[in-house]
Amino acid sequence: MTLVTTPTGLTCQNDHVAWRNRLPIDGFILTLLATVLLATLLPARGGGVQVFDVLTTVAVGLLFFLYGARLSPQAAWAGARHWRLHTTILLATFALFPLLGLAARLLEPWLLTPALYQGVLFLCAVPSTVQSSIAFTSIAKGNVAAAVCGASFSNLAGVVITPLLVAALLHGDGQVRLSGGSAVTIALQLLAPFALGQLARPWIAGWLGRHKRPVALVDRGSILLVVYTAFSAGVVAGIWHEVAPGRLVAVAAVDLVLLGCVLGILVLASRMLRFSRADRTAAVFCGSKKSLASGLPMAAVLFSGHTVGLVVLPLMLFHQIQLMVCAALARFWGARAGEDDTGQRTRSLAAAGSTG
Template structure:
């Protein structure tokens, strides 16, 4: 959901950065990781950043609630087969594939990295990039709006429950004590307040998209810095070698390819129209970095948070590059005139 509207990271960016095939927001996150590696928060700084992170997460989910229109979501409820397919892909297919990947532990993935893979599988879909790629591919944009919104609405509740179920009994990652109350206070309550406040501030948020984008991405950067600072202080980089990072990227790519293939096959078997197939593939195959990082900060404690979010961060970049290529290819095949597609670089940080 992050990144709706303008791109606050584009202003002043040097020319050579614009030519890079890597998303600039990912470069910002990598720079944040580097900063946390060199100058991690320590002592009183840890408490300050913990408070800032708590406030940022609450504000982020308040904005989610204020921006999502229940009326628009219900208006698309007639596409129930499509929405069910997207939800099942996001919250059932992904977790099943994640559980099947347990065979990769520990010879390819460390226990903490495998748990990060399971967390990735429980995160909801993106909103902005799913809609944008569906539009580029000449798919059913209205269905994509509803499907991606349903996923994010469901994820506020389903993702924590899935995490608790998938990681139950695993001693390497500890769900924070009192996590149910924490989730209610930091995620559900702000989201509900945002929904209640939507009639008064929803229009303002739609007219002032850049400040909202700054809050979205700023929250993600803050969570990344806090998580990796804790990891550095606890010696995270002594646990992850370069080879492990490559292994995670390969596993992420295989996971994405599997979901894309299965969704394409299922959509054909269900006799979806071409436009609905495109919406199902893009909405059901992606995972939200903007939602996942704050949830990780709430759900997990200790230095393992940094390891937990690594698979999601890598998956985010892989999914965007892959889906951007697919969207352009399918859009060219359609050969139909439509709204001009937004450049891929402006979509890469969305969701």
């Protein structure tokens, strides 16, 4: 097993990732689907709603505290010299995606309902992933250090940029509305815990590095709480009467086209910018991914009522699609890089033999 320790404190186990990528569906997605089924059959009602609301609020705050504690400011500063690469990743994440999302308005309402379209817009405002971006860059034999910095920049920036983008993209829309006190809520529930995590990092970063299982439990447990609470509210309000199976297929198709457009544009842009092959790989994987771990807690803070369940559907589907597509792409690029390395060594040996 190959263990890669990154400056962010995150780790990437390449053998485990390779095994997981052979599965037809991500294991955590199965857990999410089971949670959705549980919320459909046994939604929280009455006093249970308040209990789960409090648990979700605490879990999201703790999650962003851990984000702050794990993301190293030194890693961000160390990667600043790759400013062209990081700018490309940030522009893809927070400019290209939203522009494509706005273009998807042409699909409303004949293909996407207004609420599902708002979910596509929310998906386009979410920051990039960290761990899977690094993992796929490593599998593709790309610039792992650049992927660490680029994905970390995206997550750091997303804490501020994502709520602002959501407010701008969804401003004045009657279907999905931001709650009136969302600015204060964001500051208290997202930014404040994140800042406290950064301040506490010198004392707890080492402990977090040694105890990954409790951290993973908070990561995934908070997401499951958000999903259960959101879909419980949606089920009580009749969410499944609004989403037919054909609509789910339509959302998946839109997600797939969206991912394909971003991948293609990033490949062309990185070639035009004359990035090396390793840097192109990092740009493509970091700039085309969207974080379910960051997006779901943010949705719980930014949106209110039963609309959360509809808003997060496109992101949940996109997460699975990006894992499957990027896993295949990473293995293909990694194999080609290995063939290129073998050919280069053969040519070098031949040249050495001819001169000898």
